Amino acid sequence: MSTIPTVVITPSAAAEAYSRNAGGGSAAGSTSFGSVMTQALDQAVQTGHVADDQAMKAISGGGNLTEVVAALSHAEMTLQTATAIRDRMVQAYQDIMKMPI
Numbered sequence: 001m002s003t004i005p006t007v008v009i010t011p012s013a014a015a016e017a018y019s020r021n022a023g024g025g026s027a028a029g030s031t032s033f034g035s036v037m038t039q040a041l042d043q044a045v046q047t048g049h050v051a052d053d054q055a056m057k058a059i060s061g062g063g064n065l066t067e068v069v070a071a072l073s074h075a076e077m078t079l080q081t082a083t084a085i086r087d088r089m090v091q092a093y094q095d096i097m098k099m100p101i
Contacts, residue, residue, distance in 0.1 A: 040085075044078045051075035 054071040057063030 041082070044082050047075050047078045 051071040051074065054063055054068045058065065058068040
């Protein structure tokens with residue numbers, strides 16, 4: 001039985017991460033926004049690969065239907081989340097570009 005990797009961010013974990021990086025990200029061990037986004041995108045791609053693998057197993061007759069549906073649902077939710085984040089980032093960029101100097 002394969003497991004679907006999940007990432008759960010609780011409000012307390014988000015607040016802790018914010019407080020660690022509130023000093024401008026210059027503290028030792030802190031990660032940059034770009035590296036966090038890269039990790040998130042890598043996890044999203046990995047989720048898609050897991051869903052593809054499960055679907056291929058089902059097509060070949062060796063997969064569990066419940067695992068296939070769960071993997072595809074997780075991949076769909078991950079894609080929707082990534083799309084929402086992308087849209088918000090584009091909107092933020094456009095808002096910044098509209099600011100008067």
